[in-house]
Amino acid sequence: MLILGIETSCDETGVALLDDEQGLLAHALFSQVEVHADYGGVVPELASRDHVRKLLPLCDQVLADAGKARTDIEGIAYTAGPGLVGALMVGGSVAHALGYALDIPVLGVHHMEGHLLAPMLEDNPPAFPFVALLVSGGHTQLVRVDGIGEYEMLGESVDDAAGEAFDKAAKMLGLDYPGGPRVAALAEKGREGRYRFPRPMTDRPGLDFSFSGLKTFTLNTVNAAKDAGEFDEQVKADIALAFEAAVVDTLTIKCRRALEQTGCKRLVIAGGVSANKRLRAGLEKMTAKLGGSVFYARPEFCTDNGAMIAYAGAQRLRKGQKDGERIVSVPRWPM
Numbered sequence: 261m262l263i264l265g266i267e268t269s270c271d272e273t274g275v276a277l278l279d280d281e282q283g284l285l286a287h288a289l290f291s292q293v294e295v296h297a298d299y300g301g302v303v304p305e306l307a308s309r310d311h312v313r314k315l316l317p318l319c320d321q322v323l324a325d326a327g328k329a330r331t332d333i334e335g336i337a338y339t340a341g342p343g344l345v346g347a348l349m350v351g352g353s354v355a356h357a358l359g360y361a362l363d364i365p366v367l368g369v370h371h372m373e374g375h376l377l378a379p380m381l382e383d384n385p386p387a388f389p390f391v392a393l394l395v396s397g398g399h400t401q402l403v404r405v406d407g408i409g410e411y412e413m414l415g416e417s418v419d420d421a422a423g424e425a426f427d428k429a430a431k432m433l434g435l436d437y438p439g440g441p442r443v444a445a446l447a448e449k450g451r452e453g454r455y456r457f458p459r460p461m462t463d464r465p466g467l468d469f470s471f472s473g474l475k476t477f478t479l480n481t482v483n484a485a486k487d488a489g490e491f492d493e494q495v496k497a498d499i500a501l502a503f504e505a506a507v508v509d510t511l512t513i514k515c516r517r518a519l520e521q522t523g524c525k526r527l528v529i530a531g532g533v534s535a536n537k538r539l540r541a542g543l544e545k546m547t548a549k550l551g552g553s554v555f556y557a558r559p560e561f562c563t564d565n566g567a568m569i570a571y572a573g574a575q576r577l578r579k580g581q582k583d584g585e586r587i588v589s590v591p592r593w594p595m
């Protein structure tokens with residue numbers, strides 16, 4: 261079955277073509293980072309308009325790259341939520357219009373299920389069951405995964421998501437959006453031990469997270485350095501490193517707890533923050549000690565992309581699941 265995957269939940273237009281036997285045939289992404297750069301965050305209306313401009317050309321591009329015609333497509337998966345409602349509507353409208361014209365099934369899928377299953381696109385995919393750490397700009401969740409659609413929420417952030425914390429820390433350090441990769445790059449020049457940030461909620465039982473205190477701690481540290489006239493490039497790098505180390509440690513401690521609690525040996529990390537090298541290294545060290553292993557997607561499939569939506573949709577379309585005639589757009593949608 262040849263599936264077209266469409267992702268438009270936020271600021272990336274992602275399209276992919278997946279054959280459920282041959283695997284991924286082609287994928288393309290247009291990032292709107294430049295569109296929103298002057299605003300310090302994603303402007304929803306600009307995002308929707310840009311998806312309108314880019315989506316059909318990207319669909320044609322992946323078809324051309326794979327040597328296929330529109331009429332070869334046998335099913336369409338699009339992100340139905342969670343996300344920005346206008347942005348979601350663009351993907352849903354195009355998916356349904358194409359599906360109607362081609363008389364093929366169309367299915368709206370959950371964006372976080374897409375992230376969760378993205379590591380399945382790699383050569384050595386994890387077997388079920390596993391524990392998944394979903395860390396994106398909007399979510400920080402620990403989920404037990406027993407199969408497609410068999411998800412048990414083990415814990416989640418009670419306030420900010422890990423990616424959001426990275427983005428806010430970046431702003432305080434004078435870095436542009438999206439901040440995660442920029443904080444990580446700056447942290448590479450940081451000196452260990454100059455600052456120590458707290459590891460929130462690790463001193464009590466449970467698998468929930470909280471990152472808003474870390475944000476305040478970062479702000480206070482930045483302000484103190486400014487007041488002391490010390491806020492130079494080196495100190496910024498030291499703060500970036502201390503911040504990143506605190507997030508990574510916190511996530512690692514909770515992941516270890518989740519593996520111990522469930523008895524699972526496999527840990528999957530997904531979502532934008534799973535591209536973070538320090539996080540990958542920390543989790544690999546921790547799981548190795550437990551005799552387990554970590555699975556993640558290639559960096560381009562950690563952040564938003566069409567391939568993960570094609571994959572998640574394929575699992576369900578194959579079983580006969582499909583939308584009715586209505587476009588499904590669910591801005592807030594628990595998994």
Ligand code: KG4
Binds near residue numbers: 423427532537563
């Ligand atoms: O999954 P994603 O592309 O979009 C959402 O669904 O939210 O995640 C984006 C988030 C942003 O907050 C970005 O700063 C963060 O992932 N991110 C990173 C890295 N790459 C992206 N955070 C830390 N280190 C990275 N290397």
Ligand code: ZN
Binds near residue numbers: 375396531563564
């Ligand atoms: Zn995402």
